[in-house]
Each structure stands twice: as structure tokens, then as C-alpha cells.
Amino acid sequence: MTKPKFYMTTAIAYASTKPHIGNTYEIVLADAIARFKRFEGYDVYFQTGTDEHGEKIELKAKEAGMNPQEYVDKQANEVKNIWDVMNTTYDNFVRTTDKMHEKVVQKIFKKLYDQGDIYKSEYEGLYCTPCESFWTETQAPNGTCPDCGRPLSPKKEESYFFKLSKYQDRLEKYIEEHPDFIYPESRKNEMINNFLKPGLQDLCVSRSSFKWGIPVTFDDKHVIYVWIDALTNYITFIGYDPDGSTEQFNKLWPADLQVIGKDIIRFHTIYWPIILMALDLPLPKTVYGHPWLLFDNDKMSKSKGNVLYADDLVKEFGVDRVRYYLLHEIPYANDGSITKELLIEKSNNDLSNILGNLVTRTVSMANKYFDGVISNPKVNEEIDDNLIQSVSTLADEVSRKMDECKVAEAIDLIMNVLKKCNKYIDETTPWALAKGVNKEDRLKTVIYNLIESIRICALLLSAFIPETAEKILNNICAKSFDYSSAKTFGLTADNTKIGSPEIIFERIVEK
Numbered sequence: 001m002t003k004p005k006f007y008m009t010t011a012i013a014y015a016s017t018k019p020h021i022g023n024t025y026e027i028v029l030a031d032a033i034a035r036f037k038r039f040e041g042y043d044v045y046f047q048t049g050t051d052e053h054g055e056k057i058e059l060k061a062k063e064a065g066m067n068p069q070e071y072v073d074k075q076a077n078e079v080k081n082i083w084d085v086m087n088t089t090y091d092n093f094v095r096t097t098d099k100m101h102e103k104v105v106q107k108i109f110k111k112l113y114d115q116g117d118i119y120k121s122e123y124e125g126l127y128c129t130p131c132e133s134f135w136t137e138t139q140a141p142n143g144t145c146p147d148c149g150r151p152l153s154p155k156k157e158e159s160y161f162f163k164l165s166k167y168q169d170r171l172e173k174y175i176e177e178h179p180d181f182i183y184p185e186s187r188k189n190e191m192i193n194n195f196l197k198p199g200l201q202d203l204c205v206s207r208s209s210f211k212w213g214i215p216v217t218f219d220d221k222h223v224i225y226v227w228i229d230a231l232t233n234y235i236t237f238i239g240y241d242p243d244g245s246t247e248q249f250n251k252l253w254p255a256d257l258q259v260i261g262k263d264i265i266r267f268h269t270i271y272w273p274i275i276l277m278a279l280d281l282p283l284p285k286t287v288y289g290h291p292w293l294l295f296d297n298d299k300m301s302k303s304k305g306n307v308l309y310a311d312d313l314v315k316e317f318g319v320d321r322v323r324y325y326l327l328h329e330i331p332y333a334n335d336g337s338i339t340k341e342l343l344i345e346k347s348n349n350d351l352s353n354i355l356g357n358l359v360t361r362t363v364s365m366a367n368k369y370f371d372g373v374i375s376n377p378k379v380n381e382e383i384d385d386n387l388i389q390s391v392s393t394l395a396d397e398v399s400r401k402m403d404e405c406k407v408a409e410a411i412d413l414i415m416n417v418l419k420k421c422n423k424y425i426d427e428t429t430p431w432a433l434a435k436g437v438n439k440e441d442r443l444k445t446v447i448y449n450l451i452e453s454i455r456i457c458a459l460l461l462s463a464f465i466p467e468t469a470e471k472i473l474n475n476i477c478a479k480s481f482d483y484s485s486a487k488t489f490g491l492t493a494d495n496t497k498i499g500s501p502e503i504i505f506e507r508i509v510e511k
């Protein structure tokens, strides 16, 4: 069954430093959703990439003795490598230094200027150089940057401004009327009460203090600042053009889901929708501001020396252990925490003891008792019903959680069924049935029920731990891999010969 298109994006990563594991969470989270949607039959288009302009990059490049383009080429490559190490299935990796993007951004800026949404004025305020942000005295009462805590200095700059205020009422109404526009709900209230209700100030959308940006075509002292340069990547790279967009754009826009970090939710639920309104384009259906991954409950930073990198963790633990940890241990709305010790503990407990053990035990018993041949004589007992019921409804329950971006809770549902399977083994005691008289068909049924439960759980785990899921499905000789086969208990044909027992996740013994 073919389902509609599903266009989803991550934020684009700022190409100034190598992303740490916290910055890598977003792409893995988005990838799990993209994979699950494809599995359900959606025509998914999944875009990610890098944000490559700005003063910070100009400075970093200078420090490294490189020109900015060389510098971002190297950084973008590093980001892309990490996304690939995490086994993510993006369809397009975009870079804001792409010439096509730069040209369309210039046209967008000109269009907004021509229609009076952008005007020239002078900006006066307190400025934080590392954050490239102006702050008002109300926002920064003690003269330090609310984002990074560094001291601010007064600065005056001729700039172009975007009339956010003009669209304020329209946006407020839109947010109120579209409960799915901002996830989680708590963020929605924060945007309305903290930013919209007090009144929007016009947004400074150009800079003349640095050069590394897209020039304003009609005033080359200015470069276009991050808002219009970076946010528009979601439309330019699928073919938006003020002079006439492509068919791909008409098919894909509006985005169905934009996954971003909670720290930039204001930019994506206030600035971004207003830019879209000014361009007369529909707004994305959902913007999900995910929580952060902390290191041992502390913010990860180079200066604190507590930075973990995805590629190092994957080298040490394998990609699925790291994916599993990220996807399962960071809740929908609250920050998560990571240390190597926690990763080992969760991996041993969930992946080795619950999942791995179940698969290995079941496949071993099938081999030991029936030479690996699976059949269902349907000698059912009451205890089977409860298991079969949980397994049969699992796909739809997981799907509902995924629709709400509640990925950790979706995995929980699967883990709970796997635990039930282990309990089912303890309660049906196959080893006793093997010794019993006339119990062969009952034993066959028990093994069959376990293989079917494993098959469905593994199919549903494909979005989260793809390599492992594939290994399990191959091991039990699963034949169909689509969503409907995850909804149907009993698809394994009689006399299916499965593989030999394998270790799915070796326990990690701490040194």
C-alpha cells in the first residue's frame, strides 16, 4: 500500500567544529523516524546538511590558516562522515555554500525587500561576538550573554530588518489553531507566552561586520545573516525559487516534520514561519524541538573535557549499541544523559539479556528439538493468547508513538513484548516439554509462537537498530519485511528451516 509523501528535515549543523555525540543525537532520532515512515509505506524524503556561513566560521578558518571555503569543505565532510558512521539514511545532504542555494537566498532577500517586509535601519545594542547575537538590556540585564555567559560589548551597525511584528497576530492564531505545529506541547506555550504575547521585535537580517556570507545583491556592504540564509535551506534545496519553483518543491512542501534541538525552537516556530508567511508559502506541519543529551547530566563541552564523539563510541561499541542508547535513553521532552558506563549497562541489560538472549535461546531450542524446522500444530494454551495478543497489536501501538515523535516510548513497547517472550519461555518450560510424553506438538507450538514474536519485534526494531534487526530476520528466515507483515501473527510458513544459533549482542565486560 503506497502512502503519501513525507518530507522531513533535521536542522543543518553549524560547520564550525566536529559534532559531538549530543549534536549527533538529532540525526539518529530523525533517521529512526524516517526509516519507520518508509517501513510504513510513506514516500519519505529526508534532508540534512550543514550551515556554513557566519563570523564564527570566518574566525575559525583564520585560526586554522585556511580560507573559509576550504575550512567548511573539511568540516562538512567530517559531519557527513559521522552521519554515515551512524548509519543514517538521509536522501540529501545540503550545504549552504552551494551556489544554487546562494542565488535563491539572494532572490528571496530581494523579494522580501521589494515587498516592504525588509527595510534598512540602524541597530544599536549589546553584542556577543562568539554567538554573533545582539541583546537588549532587558534580555541581558547584567551585561553578559544569556546564551554563553560571556561579557557583551555595545555595538552600532547599519542593518536590514525584517518586520516580524507585521505577522505576529497571524502566527499566534496559527499556533493556537494547529495543535500539531509545535511538539512538545510545553514548548508551544513557552513560545506564545514568552515571545509572542510580549510582542515581537523586528529581526536584524544582515551584517556588515564580516564578509563570510551571501552578499545582499543591491547593497554589497551587507551579507545576509543566518536567518534567511540557513532557515531557507528547507525550501531552496527541494526547488523553491521566487521566480517559479520546481515540481519537486510542489510535491514536497510543506514539510511534514522538522526535527530540531530545543535551543533553536524559537527560530523555527517564530522566525521561520514568518519568513514562510511573507513568501506566501504554507507552514510545516510539525516542528519537534527535541531535548538534549548531556554528559553525566552536565552539558558537553570541549572546555569541560567531557566530550564524547559518535565515531569513537561506534568504534568501541558498534553502531547499533550507540543508536539504541541514543534513541532509548533520551525521553521525548526531558534531557537524557550519557556516559560509557551507562551505555554498557543499558546495552548488556536490554540488548544482550533481553533481546539477544531471547533470540539465541529460541533458535537454539528450535535447532536442538526440531533440527531448526519450524511448524505450528496450534496446540495452544491460555498462556499463549496473552502473548499473541500483545505481539499482534504491537505494530499499531509503535506506529502511534512514532507519529507523536515519542521514539523512546516506541522502543519501550517493543522491549516490553520481548520481556514477555522471555517470561513465556520461563512459564512454558520447553525443556520440560521436551522430556514429556506426547508434548511434541505443544513444544512445536511454543517455539513457533516465540519465532513469530521475534520476527515481529525484529521488523519493528529495524528503524532503530537496523543491522541487528536484519541479522535476526535472516537468522529466523523471515520472508516479508513490510509493515503489514509486522501486523500479522502467523506468517512463518510450516516447515520453515531457520539458521543456527548466533550471539546477537555479546555482553560487554567492563575492564
Ligand SMILES: [Zn+2]
Residues within 6 Å of the ligand: 128, 129, 130, 131, 132, 145, 146, 147, 148, 149, 150
Ligand atoms: Zn554569547
